[in-house]
Amino acid sequence: MQTTEEALAKLKKSKFRSSFHLKEKDRAYIKDKGMDVIESHARDFVRERLAPAVTANDGRQTPMKGHPVFTAQHATACCCRGCLNTWYHVQKGVELNQKQQDQIVHLLMSWIEEEMKEPVNVASK
Numbered sequence: 001m002q003t004t005e006e007a008l009a010k011l012k013k014s015k016f017r018s019s020f021h022l023k024e025k026d027r028a029y030i031k032d033k034g035m036d037v038i039e040s041h042a043r044d045f046v047r048e049r050l051a052p053a054v055t056a057n058d059g060r061q062t063p064m065k066g067h068p069v070f071t072a073q074h075a076t077a078c079c080c081r082g083c084l085n086t087w088y089h090v091q092k093g094v095e096l097n098q099k100q101q102d103q104i105v106h107l108l109m110s111w112i113e114e115e116m117k118e119p120v121n122v123a124s125k
Contacts, residue, residue, distance in 0.1 A: 020075035022115045026068040042069045051096040072108040
């Protein structure tokens with residue numbers, strides 16, 4: 001099993017996954033709400049949209065924008081069960097246990113924390 005750091009390094013090598021960045025609006029939202037609230041939202045999204053054995057609209061259940069966690073999900077390949085299977089070998093058709101959900105949330109929050117350290121990308125405005 002790979003570490004969060006290994007996963008993030010691998011994701012940076014993907015042209016598609018590395019193209020996602022937080023927008024100024026996302027950064028402002030995070031600063032306004034705080035990381036604890038963002039993590040709570042991440043837990044809710046993972047529990048409701050990814051954890052069930054069968055998800056509605058798998059492959060399309062995570063919007064491309066509208067919340068910083070959605071951006072993080074696409075950047076980390078935690079947006080659908082198909083991507084979880086391809087990138088992390090998480091079996092489809094089986095409910096995610098609490099440990100798996102916690103690992104996904106940790107990866108999402110690590111990505112967000114790294115993004116918040118980076119200067120705002122001109123293309124992300």
